[in-house]
Amino acid sequence: MAGGGIVVQSGGRHYEGGVNAFVIITCLVAAMGGLLFGYDLGITGGVTSMEPFLIKFFPKVHQQMKDDAGSSNQYCKFDSELLTLFTSSLYIAALVASFFASVTTRVFGRKMSMFFGGLFFLVGALLNGFAMNIEMLIIGRLLLGFGVGYANQSVPVYLSEMAPAKIRGALNMGFQMAITIGILVASLVNVAMAKLPSGNGWRYSLGLGAVPAVLMVVGSLLLPDTPNSILERGYNEKARAMLQKIRGTKNVEEEFQDLIDAVETAKKVEHPWKNITQPKYRPQLVMSTLIPFFQQLTGINVIMFYAPVLYITLGFGDEASLLGAVISGGVNVVATLVSILTVDKFGRRILFLEVAHKCLFARLLWEL
Numbered sequence: 001m002a003g004g005g006i007v008v009q010s011g012g013r014h015y016e017g018g019v020n021a022f023v024i025i026t027c028l029v030a031a032m033g034g035l036l037f038g039y040d041l042g043i044t045g046g047v048t049s050m051e052p053f054l055i056k057f058f059p060k061v062h063q064q065m066k067d068d069a070g071s072s073n074q075y076c077k078f079d080s081e082l083l084t085l086f087t088s089s090l091y092i093a094a095l096v097a098s099f100f101a102s103v104t105t106r107v108f109g110r111k112m113s114m115f116f117g118g119l120f121f122l123v124g125a126l127l128n129g130f131a132m133n134i135e136m137l138i139i140g141r142l143l144l145g146f147g148v149g150y151a152n153q154s155v156p157v158y159l160s161e162m163a164p165a166k167i168r169g170a171l172n173m174g175f176q177m178a179i180t181i182g183i184l185v186a187s188l189v190n191v192a193m194a195k196l197p198s199g200n201g202w203r204y205s206l207g208l209g210a211v212p213a214v215l216m217v218v219g220s221l222l223l224p225d226t227p228n229s230i231l232e233r234g235y236n237e238k239a240r241a242m243l244q245k246i247r248g249t250k251n252v253e254e255e256f257q258d259l260i261d262a263v264e265t266a267k268k269v270e271h272p273w274k275n276i277t278q279p280k281y282r283p284q285l286v287m288s289t290l291i292p293f294f295q296q297l298t299g300i301n302v303i304m305f306y307a308p309v310l311y312i313t314l315g316f317g318d319e320a321s322l323l324g325a326v327i328s329g330g331v332n333v334v335a336t337l338v339s340i341l342t343v344d345k346f347g348r349r350i351l352f353l354e355v356a357h358k359c360l361f362a363r364l365l366w367e368l
C-alpha cells in the first residue's frame, strides 16, 4: 500500500551514515503506526464479546445470546449487521482514505500524512472510548480506518526513505512486526479489561489506542520530511542539506546523486498506468496486485477481527475465548519473527511457497 515514494537501492554500495536520533524517532513513529493498525484490528473482537458493551449498544444481540445459552445451535449468535459494521467499517474507511492519502503523501510529503494518520487515530480512539451511542462508535471507528489508510500509505515509504540503506529491509519488516504486536497487545488488553468490575473495560480497551496515537502525532511533528520527498517537490539544495542532516555526515554525494537519478527516471515516465499494463511488466503487475490480494483473501482478518466471537460461538466461555485470541495473536507474532529471521537465509520465494502450502492446508482443515 505504498504511497508512491522513490527508494534508491544501494546496489551493494556503501553510503555513509548510520543510526542516529532521526532514525530512532522514525522507528518509533513507524512502530506506533504499525502498532495502532494492529491494535485496531485486534481490539473489537474482544470488545464485542464483552457483556456490558453488548447490553449498552446491542441489547438485541445480547438478548439473543441469553436466549440461545442452553441451545446446542451456536450458529449466528452475533447476527447483527450493525455490530459487524462497527468492526468492519475500519477497512471500508481505510480503503477510501488510501486514495486521498496517496495524494497527500505525494504532494504534501510523508510527514504530513503521518501527522494526519496519527490525528485520525487519536480522535477515533477518544470517540470510541467515550462513546455514548452507536453513532459515536461507528464514526470513531471510521476515523480509525482513515488513520489506517493514512499510516499505511506514509509510514512504510517514510521508513524506506529515512533508513540508512543497510538497515532498510529490516526496518520495513519491523512495520509488519509492529502490526502483529499491536494485534497481540489488543487481545491481552481485552483479557485484562474484561475483568474490571465496573463493566467499563470496553471503554479502556477502545480508548487506550489514544496513547500510541499521541506518540505518533508528536513524533511526526518532530520528524523532518524525507530528502526524497523534498527533491520530488523540486527543492534540490534543501534535499541535500536534509540528507546530510539525517545521515549525520557531509559526505552524502553518492547517495544524493542516486536520489536525483531516481527522481529524474521517475519524472520521465509519462504514463505510469499505461506502462504497467504492457506485457513486459505483466509479472510485476501480477505479483504486486495478486499477492497482497490473495494474502487478504486467505481470511486472516476474519480471525484477527472476530477471534473471541468465533471462539464463543464454538462454545468457549468468555475468558477462554479472549485467551484463544491471545494464542492466535501470539502465533502470528512468532510466525512473523521467524519469517524476518529466516527470509535472508532461505530467500523470499522459498518462504512464500512454504507459506502458500501452509495456508492451503489450514484452509482445507478449516473447511472440514
Ligand SMILES: OC[C@H]1O[C@](O)(CO)[C@@H](O)[C@@H]1O
Residues within 6 Å of the ligand: 041, 176, 179, 180, 295, 300, 301, 304, 332
Ligand atoms: O499478520 C496479519 C496481519 O497483517 C496484515 O496482513 C497487514 O499486513 C493484516 O491485514 C493482518 O491482520
